[in-house]
Amino acid sequence: MALDLLHEPLIQTDAGWHSLPGLLASMARGEVQVFPALRPHQRPAWHMFLVQLSVMALDAVGRRDLPQDEDSWRAALRALTPGFPDDEPWHLIGQDRARPAFLQPADPGGLKWSDVATPDALDMLITSRNHDMKREIARQAAPQDWIFALVSLQTMEGFGGAGNYGIARMNGGSSSRVLLGLAPARAGATQIDPSAWWARDVRRLLTSRKGIGGKTLLWVEPWPEGRSFELSELDAMFIEVCRRVRLILAGERIRAERSTTKAARIAAKDAKGNTGDPWAPLHITEGKSLTLGDQDWTHDLLVRLLFSEKGEWAKPRLAVEHADEASEPMLLVAEAFARGNSKTDGFKSRIVPVPKAMVREMFGERPVALANGVMADIASVDLALRNGLATVAAGGAREKVAKPHYGRTQPARAALRRQADELFFPELWARMEVTTDAGFTPLRRKFLETLAGIARDEFFRALPAMPCASLMRPRAEARGRQALERRLHVAMANLGANPDADLKHHEVTDAQA
Template sequence: MTLLYNLLDEPLIRTRLVADGQPRSFSLPGLFVALGQDAIRDFPALRPHQRHPWHAFLVQLAAIALHRAGRSELFDSEATWKQALLDLTPEHPDGAAWCLITPHDRPAFMQAPVPGANVDGWSSDRPTPDSLDVLVTSKNHDLKQGRMRAAGQDDWAFSLISLQTQAPYPGSGNFGIARMNGGSSSRPGLGVDPYGYIGRRWRRDVLVGLGHRSDVLTIGYKENLGFALLWLLPWDGESGLSFSQLDPYFIEVCRRVRLVQTADGISALRATTKGPRIYKDEAKARKGYTGDLWTPVHVAEGKSLGVSVSGFSYERMAELAFGSDYKKPPAQVVYHSDTGPRLELVAQAIAGGQSTTDGYHERRILLSPTVRKLMLQGQSNHLATTAKERVHAVGQLAFLLRNAIKTLLDGGKSRADPKGIPESISKKASLLAAPFEQAEDARFFIALNEEMESEQPDNERLQWLLSMADAAEAILKHAFTAGPQCGEQRYRAQTAALSRFHGGLRNPKTLPDLANYLRQRSIDKELP
């Protein structure tokens, strides 16, 4: 079998350029040069859930190559990048380790060599890149599988990276990666996206990785010449590796996969394993705390962040951005070098589930000048307190709205024990009230930035509270169509619901600032 599709020599990675939006394909070394010049607008073949693993792969690979070359700055030519990458695979000077297809006893890109080249019995049920990829949906209509019949070589490269560096454990001998807390968790990516295009963030994170390498070493990696590209090592599906053998920015492979050339193009063979590539006990003991540049770690529990089906809600993002429960990974920290007119916090992850994945989640938050300044100075307490108060305010109004809608659907009955309301009414009330919290989620950080930038932050917050109250009342009135519709019962239900809502707004135990304002406004109206 010959070597096919060499990423070091062939322009297989499709991009669109910043300058004119025109398509241009690059080899991997050529792509590094273009990224260093911030000349890449996007990768048209890259699917949304593949964005973080692709970014992480490019950063880790560059950081490993630069460290091995003894450099602290990027190479500036395709030839020097190519040599640096070849130097990572000295036993394969012909570039086999960077080819998509090679003899099975040799490494191929993101594919470990098969001892004896024996792939008899391997499954051939992965004819397309998307059927190989990490997504395991509970229903095929969640994201159609096996559709990429006319795939390019970069489609296969992206799917290999996605599978090998972020796969969970769906069972049946398909073990997940070590960089997550448990088989049903996920590998989240939180970082700072500076002003510019894809290359600006890539360059930033490569330099962050080089600067924090010594810190990552302290958690038990090999300082020099640790295994970095795990697809170079033969794997029989049983043997494992220890963290102490690895480079701190190792690029792992968690599945046995081999690409083959067929009459119809590329297809994939795969086999199950009897154990994970990195020793299960070691990975389990770390709870996902692996020094990953983009993964927050819970301070008290010492485990990496897991993302559920709720994704990056405003409550979760407020804590991750400004709170103290999680240790922020190096890529999420704001540095003095993060200059430019715009800075965003980006969060990306596939939600983990039981033998499925629960969707891809991505959220971007603009960091206003004052927020950036406070984060840069390490003065996040005020930000955390303000965000927590706002989270509480949204929750209080959402609770008040749900209760008012319950009263409406219950016909305005006066119950001694609200717990007596039927469960069916409570569920319906939650559905009718959901648009309120969804809308507040969408504007939460915009409003927070406005308060932080305002010369009158107390007034800015009050106006936000009033706007939320108005929005909640509008949703309550819209729900009138779901309540009783006949005569006296309709009037009683609507009146009782409004009374409960407005009474809650004026209750100082709900939101004191809002209640005080509304009370004073009522007094002012009564004055002659």
């Protein structure tokens, strides 16, 4: 049982079961909307894998269109593995360990292998408390479960201890491979259309291709111990494998074996993740890809990546709109693992709907100033909540408010910021639609009133947790409400002014606190 991806229908979709070339043909026809067996954290890896594979395969046969028939895709995929007339690199189970199998480099011999019972145990998930999802539960796994786990592991994994090196396409072994891009939405919905997304990214990348520029599928290449590739040897769309893995048959069940390596597959430490990955934000001055770390995809982070006045980050190629995309609603997709030292803080995903009218304008000059204005309004209300609660924590003695009192306001402020985060992009798109001052002021007033209402709710919700002597509490709470309302009044009174002023004041005051 070879489980040949080029011929056997191993991958399930809502449009039926497909071989790998059959899947690409079906996606080219726009038929695939769901991969039922694909786990949420595997989506970015699977999308990027299919796009990179398709771009290189079409380039290898000199095509710039997306074939809608299975035979054309099969021929294109085979063009990437010309040295294997029996298609071994496309077999999920290799008959000969000395030859490669799908995403499984050949065994050079002399290695010590350990058993892996299930595809979820092979996958890249590493958690300190096994909390993201339980490991080794897929005892009745189908071949496609192993396919998805291999793609996830080999193209997204980080450093996992001695002999377990991570991928080249991220800034260090404890970083993340980030996907930040625009995706077409399903008709009448705010969900990703996976076929249209794949087709859009493949077409965009093909426009700049000039032929195969180096090694493409690294699992077909020999991997002697201690041997690493240089980035200069590889095609820009190379698909890497970072671990030694082999799938085997144990009776009727598939199992895996893995081994360690003496060196990373690609010598790319100095590149800091700057490998030409078209989904990766790149820091312009430091030349490194984004590390998500313990952050989430908040509006603050997305504004820094996409709308920063300082221009610190180069936007990924596939996160920028194309001329023919201005007539369709899109989704801004941001996904990655928040990775730490031999653990993850979970899979982080955010999908931001971008209205049709905003697609062309979202990367112009106006959104930069408007995004800063929305952030400044949030900051001014956050400042009001902070000052009000800190006053209560200080027993109502305004002159005694100090850093410990400000620290006690953090839970309430975090709750405010979470709700403001959900409001940020709808507010930004609404402000971008306004073209006159007469329309802008009422819109901003409504936003500030909404935030003020949230701040008041969080203020009263937080009051019982504010330490204060019972004798002083009435005065403390009264003065705290006064401090809150005073700053909210200032925010509303400045409706006609530049909201950045409040943002600058907020930053300075917070730093001093």
